[in-house]
Amino acid sequence: MMHNETVDTLLNRRSIRKFKPEPLDDSIIATLETVAQHAASSQFLNDWSAIRVSDPTVKRKLAEFGHQPYIADAPLLYVFVLDEHRNAAIAAAKGVDTHADAFTLTGSYRFTQAQNDAAFALHAMETAAYSLGLGCVILGSILNDVDGLIEVLHLPEYTYPLLGLAIGKPDQEPALKPRMPRSMQFFENAYPADDATVLEPLAEFDDEVHQYYDLRNTDRPVDAFSDQIAKNAVADMTGRTVGEPASRQGFRLDR
Amino acid sequence: MMHNETVDTLLNRRSIRKFKPEPLDDSIIATLETVAQHAASSQFLNDWSAIRVSDPTVKRKLAEFGHQPYIADAPLLYVFVLDEHRNAAIAAAKGVDTHADAFTLTGSYRFTQAQNDAAFALHAMETAAYSLGLGCVILGSILNDVDGLIEVLHLPEYTYPLLGLAIGKPDQEPALKPRMPRSMQFFENAYPADDATVLEPLAEFDDEVHQYYDLRNTDRPVDAFSDQIAKNAVADMTGRTVGEPASRQGFRLDR
Structure with a gap:
């Protein structure tokens, strides 16, 4: 095993679910967001966005969706989003009929491609946060209510929520979770x-x-x-189906 | 903007497509793989695997799929895989009927969940590689022939290829690509x-x-x-459809 600051940051990652009630300053936020933007993007599509959730009402909503009160207390909170909406607007301005059948921004490959890029960006932000002495937890729980999430964040056609990310100064020290051989x-x-x-x-x-x-x-x-x-x-995952809400957002995962 | 070794590693990431023809030693490989394993895993499912591709015949196959000869020359090459196969085997050993309708390892949510986890692991490995002075390129191109990839890597039921990752000592210095405001x-x-x-x-x-x-x-x-x-x-992405090959691997993206 080799060690350096980055490797050790990645090896010591553990989810932090309790944060000190201190806001994070703008230079930290600028750093985290810029780092996220530098993650790889397939075909340079840059097909993701992130919503920074600072409004206490919206934070409480997300905590409700996730059944996790600590979400509302996160000093910094993001929802990463697969985003073909921006690219559709750009293509439309260039004369592309974005609702035509040939339009490919909405098929299953673009969906997974955007999902990967959004995941890389989120992970880059998470890693940078740990390197700055912060802690994070990735929030799949907010997907309990995808429709609610789409509504409260006003997510338009051709967007879909990936995951949340809560960030702050750690106020707990969980043990490192074992990894499989x-x-x-x-x-x-x-x-x-x-x-x-x-x-x-x-x-x-x-x-x-x-x-x-x-x-x-x-x-x-x-x-x-x-x-x-x-x-x-054997858990019931039907409430978290992706295909149906994604189709309401304009994606066609069957093609 | 704040700076440290990790933040700077993430900010300076650029795809490297030409590598020095030097093999990477075992301690580097152990470090990269262990780091990947420490990425976050939703519900602790650990639902991804990676195939280390060292056989020159298999490497050439991947280069053919991707129409990118440099893939065959990568000193270290991985294909990351969404993997519910291992968990299905574990659940089956505990008496779960993994082909029953109630079985949820194969629905659209599990697919996206495994995809996110595999993407986090890949990104952790990529970041560690850059921190060690190596360069990488993420390979979406190998998905030109998902069926061929599944065949050559013997990917079983309940697995699906995410992306490839080629790693080595950089033998080129591309400029940093601009990022959007x-x-x-x-x-x-x-x-x-x-x-x-x-x-x-x-x-x-x-x-x-x-x-x-x-x-x-x-x-x-x-x-x-x-x-x-x-x-x-308006690019034709039909050849990269995910739903159909995924269903042949046992996934049901419609539910």
Whole structure:
């Protein structure tokens, strides 16, 4: 293993869900946002945006959507958005009929492409925040109510919310979460044909995860990894369907 | 703007497409892979994997898919993969019927969730690589032939390729690509109702982009941003459809 400031920042990342009630100054915000903009963008489309959520009413809404009160207290809060709306407006100004069938900004590939770019930008911001001594938590929970989120943030046609990101000075010190053995996640030249080979170190990893205490639930260790996965595999995810709300935003994930 | 090693690494990122023909040693590989594993994972699902492609025949295949010969020469090459296959095997071992209707590992939300996690992992690896003096290029081009990619990497049911990542010691020094004014990409509390406000600084950005010379095409400056976007908006992306190949891999993006 090699070490430097960046590698160590990435290795020590853990989600922070409790922040000191101090606002972050403009030079920090400028740094985080500029760093996000420098992440890779496929075909230079720059097909994402981010909404900085500072209005306490909007913050409370997001906390409600996510059933997580701490969202409302985040000193700095973003919702990253897949954005083909801006590019559609640019193309329309150049004479492109953005509602024609041939229009490709709204198909499944563009959606995933924009999603990747938005994710890179969010991750760049997250990494920069940690390097500046801040802490973050990525918020999938706000997607409990995609329609509500779209409404409250006025997300127009050809946009779709990716995830939230809450940032602030950490007011908690969670333990580093265990990671699975590398051999379970990195393969050479092909995906192994035999699941048993991949899962060989699973029992040990299960034990390691079961030693870990989550600050959200400090009275008992978390479930073994296998038990968490089995539980998740039968969880009802229908409320988080993407295809239908995405189609209301103008995307056609079937093509 | 604030500066430190990590922030500067992120600000100076540019795609590197020509590498010195030197292999990277095992400690670098271990560092990059371990860093990728420490990226955030939604609900701790760890639902991605990566294939390290070292076999020259497989590398050449990927270069063919992408129509980019330099892919075959990358000292270190990965394909990141959305992976619910491993979790399905784990859940099956715990008695879950992974082909039942209630099984949720294969719906549109899980797909996007796994995609985000895989993108975070890839971006963490990319960032660590730059911090170690290496260069990278993210490879969307290999998705020209998703079926071929799935075949050559033996990607099983419930997996789907995200993107490739080529890494090595840089043998070129491309200029930093311009980024759009922050006001075009970051908004306060809501997406602006008026496109004209968002696009107000576009002409200036168009000029700036048009000054930039791409190393892939050094005889003329690149098109203005607006012109690139208008061209992309009518590009034929049907060959890159995600829904259909994803359904052959067992995903149901319609639910």
